[in-house]
Amino acid sequence: MRPGTACRPALPSAGTDVHTGAAMGHRKPTIVSFYCGPAYYREAAERLRGDCEAHDLDHDIVEMDGVADRDWADICRLKIPFYVRMLEKHPDGILWVDADTRILRFPDALAQGGHDFAAFLRDFVDLREFDAAIHPRTFHPGILHFNATARTRAFLAHLAALESRSDARATDDYFLEEAWRTFEGHLSVQILASDLVAREGRPAGPEACFLFGASGNVSGFIRRVEQHAPPLASTTRQRAYLHHYASQALNAGRRAQAQVFLEKARELAPDDTVTAEALTRLKARRRRLPRLVRAVSKLFRPRASAAEVRRAVEAALGAGDIPAAEQALDRLAGLGRDGEAGFIASRRFRLALEKRARRMSLSPEQRPKLWWMETPYPGNFGDVLNPYIVEKLSGLPPLFAAGGTLAIGSVVKFARAGTPVWGAGTPRMTDTLSPEADYRAVRGPLTRELVLRSGGSVPEIYGDPALLLPLIYDPRPAKKHRLGLVRHVLHADAPLRLEGVHEIDIRRIGYEAIEAFIRELLECEAILSTSLHGLIAAQAYGIPTRWCTLSSAGKALPGDGTKFLDHYAVLGIAAQAPLDLAGLDAVGADLAGLCTERATRPFDALALLDAAPFPVQPRYREAARG
Known part of the structure; x- marks a missing residue:
């Protein structure tokens, strides 16, 4: 037989399967x-x-x-x-x-x-x-x-x-x-x-x-x-195993051992932001603050994605490394990605708190721990009032922290055992609250009723801390507008025709922006608002208001209206159905005549200040007595 030839001619295939093309006649290869x-x-x-x-x-x-x-x-x-x-x-x-x-x-x-x-x-x-x-x-x-x-x-x-x-x-x-x-x-x-x-x-x-x-x-x-x-030797596989071992060690309370595993994972992949973030947070918990995020600087490689740089920002902030956080934010801004501006503004705001604390030589233990809602970015007037009011009253830049005080907003449901609650409220009466939270004061009697129903205890001290604004900031601008309009964040983009009405954008971040918002409120003779904190701030300064809604917006406000009724009960404002602006051809200045909501009952500012879970500067108590 000649090399290169079959020993006998191959016979034709008996048939071919349409899907695979495999021989169906069981011929041998x-x-x-x-x-x-x-x-x-x-x-x-x-x-x-x-x-x-x-x-x-x-x-x-x-x-x-x-x-x-x-x-x-x-x-x-x-x-x-x-x-x-x-x-x-x-x-x-x-x-x-x-x-x-x-x-x-x-x-x-x-x-x-x-x-x-x-x-x-x-x-x-x-x-x-x-x-x-x-x-x-x-x-x-x-x-x-x-x-x-x-x-x-x-x-x-x-x-x-x-x-x-x-x-x-x-x-x-x-x-x-x-x-x-x-x-x-x-x-x-x-x-x-x-x-x-x-x-x-x-x-x-x-x-x-x-x-x-x-x-x-x-x-x-x-x-x-x-x-x-072998795949076992791949960086990805080894890093996954090391993270698994680190997680097991953490669950067993062996933080030093977990750090060893994460350090090894970082050696394998120095540019991996997930490992760097986990390691930075672990070191922060172990309170080894010097040089915590040296690895973070390695995260900003030329092709880092926006998500990776975001994680670097969070890692640096979590460890209190101001230079690394600034570097990461600058890098994120330089990427020029749509949708990142809000996040960047939110984190620069938090970075400003860290800088002030650093200038005052404050340790984390010396700062009031506070949690507030940050999304949707960059934040809005009601939520950013949390650090503004706490810092103004205490003179101390608060530390953003999970488990910190819950103050302004419908956030009482986030309280856990030991969480201080100071003025927060519920958006609905169907929630179940933690009975073991430290309830110092709540927004109103409806929230207190829900706390008691959930098995907790709370004194009859009421009031959203935004009602304290006149004690903190009391400008006297001249009136410029007959009527102002404040829309909730979820209503901001709904179609609405305005005629002679000054719209005040509630999307604010930073203390200067908060005070600018207040000045704009005070330049109006009356306020329409679909936002609770647009109403509270106006009422705190004695501006007549009207609670509104906007049914044409794509999303309804969270809750069932409880938060409005809860607050109105504190000031003795008669409850009425919200005015639906979507049913009007135009929102005109003549609607100022419908703004008849005013406080009929005094708000006990001193009781709320005395209930604060952080030190309050004496001048504010004196102002509340006066």
């Missing part, structure tokens, strides 16, 4: 292989031919001319274009068998069709014992079945393209793994049972079909050609 060089390979190939003839198997075993002077690694690469040529030549698929492997019998599973590709797993390991994390490659390259399907041809074309374009010093085994990992299509793969192969020096079991031969070249070349690292 053609055995293919090649050899060159030393007599060892020629003799082995002759034995392989003999096996094929003994078992009545088509075969195409070729002697490669003109390559004997190449080394073993280069010859191995020739397998890849050989696969392609042989599959084109043989319509029933091909079974590559290394020339020094013996065929004891043909594995019937390969003649059943239905798959695109069949192979033994690496090191001939059984599927139940194969751990992809510790094996650097998936398949053993010595015995490979390529069925004659469209998917197989696409896979081989991908494999051949990888090999032809690569200058890597690598064998067929390397490129097979690369193709398997990067092929974008899908393959039906049959894993051959490990007992189908025997090795020299080991007895063949009753199911064995192949006796695998080893020339010894692998051990001589393994350090001279490209290898794959």
